[in-house]
Amino acid sequence: MPGAKGGGVRALGLVAAALTVTGAALLGGGALLSDPTPPLPSPDSARAQPSSAAARLVLPRSEPRRLDVPRIGVHVPLSRLGLNADGTVQVPPVDRPEQAGWYARGYTPGERGAAVILGHVDGGGRKGVFYELGRLRPGDKISVTRADGSVAAFAVRSVERVAKRRFPAQRVYGRLNHAGLRLVTCGGGFDRRSGHYTDNIIVYARLIEPPA
Known part of the structure; x- marks a missing residue:
């Protein structure tokens, strides 16, 4: 996997297929919750909304420090995530489900490219930082302090x-x-035989001009 410096980070698109296992690696300890039913996105939310943001709207590279998602009450510092020994993408520790992490071999939020932040839906019998992620709707705001x-x-x-x-x-x-x-x-259903959720919930967002 290429590193984040130089041309390596720009090659992410070439190796993305190798990272498919990330979907399975994002664990949830739902078996420990009495009712593991995190919110699911509405069908309308899956349709990408048009954006007026220009492609030229970008920021220089700078690592993220904090994530704020007001609609779902998320206000957390961000850790750095890399790769495991087997080449899969790391995730925050499942026994600390309140944590979220940025994939540090990728783009930083605001750079041209896809910056990726990962978090658990639950763990250790507690709701995780992204338990409510499915409640987000097109137009909701997200901010990342760098x-x-x-x-x-x-x-x-x-x-x-x-x-x-x-x-x-x-x-x-x-x-x-x-x-x-x-x-x-x-997200989705919880398979008690495997101990994993069957699906992933993914939010796609785009950089906008912040309020003056």
């Missing part, structure tokens, strides 16, 4: 539920002509 002090403001364009076996690695990690953001967690 190491350089700037805030990258995003608007949700679509929210989809996909089967893990069909995880859209290219759409999540692939090349873009604009600054995009993806929030990813588990």
